[in-house]
Amino acid sequence: MxxxxxxxxxxxxxxxxxxxxxxxxxxxxxxxxxxxxxxxxxxxxxxxxxxxxxxxxxxxxxxxxxxxxxxxxxxxxxxxxxxxxxxxxxxxxxxxxxxxxxxxxxxxxxxxxxxxxxxxxxxxxxxxxxxxxxxxxxxxAQRAIRAGLRKRDRRPEALYQGSVPLAEAPAWIAAGVDAVIKGPSAVNEQPVVFVWEDERLTATLPYGKRNLEYTDLGIAKLHFEIAAEAAGMAGAWNAGAPATFVPRG
Ligand SMILES: Cc1cc2nc3c(=O)[nH]c(=O)nc-3n(C[C@H](O)[C@H](O)[C@H](O)COP(=O)(O)O)c2cc1C
The missing domain is CATH 3.40.109.10 (NADH Oxidase)
Known part of the structure; x- marks a missing residue:
């Protein structure tokens, strides 16, 4: 696997x-x-x-x-x-x-x-x-708990801001955002928003409020990196938020 x-x-x-x-x-x-x-x-x-x-x-x-x-x-x-x-x-x-x-x-x-x-x-x-x-x-009972939480799934467009719509941004960004939505986050809040401007991608935490979103941020960065690499854009995030995605090589 x-x-x-x-x-x-x-x-x-x-x-x-x-x-x-x-x-x-x-x-x-x-x-x-x-x-x-x-x-x-x-x-x-x-x-x-x-x-x-x-x-x-x-x-x-x-x-x-x-x-x-x-x-x-x-x-x-x-x-x-x-x-x-x-x-x-x-x-x-x-x-x-x-x-x-x-x-x-x-x-x-x-x-x-x-x-x-x-x-x-x-x-x-x-x-x-x-x-x-x-x-x-x-x-x-456990399937019902998961379904209830997953009802709150955000749409990919809600996790993205940019100078062009997500559909017109590079495909590796949409792949990364999809992998982030599939990932776990505390009470399924999916708090990370990705901003694509001037050919630079930034991960942000616009609604920070209780610290757990930093754990969600780390999880989201990992999922994004895995999916971006699978889509042909290997790279890694800087630490923190806002953080820049740095393509490798
Ligand atoms: C940092 C973090 C803390 C979590 N804490 C709990 C928890 O205390 N109890 C629980 O049942 N699920 C917890 N979850 C699981 C989330 O509810 C779950 O990831 C989310 O609803 C998405 O569902 P999925 O992981 O099944 O795809 C936590 C997830 C994360 C990332």
């Missing part, structure tokens, strides 16, 4: 089969998170499965099944970190998707006291990502 196919296949999985991950998958996830956070001040800890029966407690109204393995995304308490958590955490989500596992970004609907990983001074637990086997079919 290519990264682009993982973007297409991923959903926020809110139902988990009660079947622990095998040691090989755990090793693979641990090696990958180590590689992702090397040289940063982030700690992505893969917890579980369930030593002594400890489990991640997710809010029952939203989730079903037992989660015995999850990633705890830990780092300093500032917006540049929140953006990095989004960019690198979404790499982990896409990796899990490629491994055939279910995952879900969770910032709010879980019991923080059920996370046993100790925090150092200056560190906070930003998000958790349950990682597990999915049931063959998501139950009705």
């Amino acid at each position: 290519t990264p682009m196919e993982a973007i297409e296949a991923r959903i926020s999985c809110r139902a988990y089969a009660d079947e622990p991950l095998d040691q090989g998958s755990l090793n693979e996830l641990r090696a990958y998170t180590e590689e992702l956070t090397r040289g940063t001040d982030l700690r992505f800890v893969i917890v579980g499965p369930a030593e002594g029966g400890a489990r991640l407690k997710l809010v029952k109204r939203m989730f079903t099944g037992k989660v015995s393995t999850y990633a705890a995304l830990i780092g300093p308490d500032d917006n540049p970190t929140r953006e990095k958590v989004g960019y690198l955490g979404e790499k982990l989500v896409l990796k899990a998707t490629q491994m055939g596992l279910g995952s879900c970004w969770v910032a709010g609907t879980f019991d923080r006291a059920s996370v046993s990983e100790p925090l150092a001074a200056g560190e906070v637990l930003h998000d958790v990502i349950p990682l597990g086997h999915m049931p063959a079919k998501q139950p009705f």
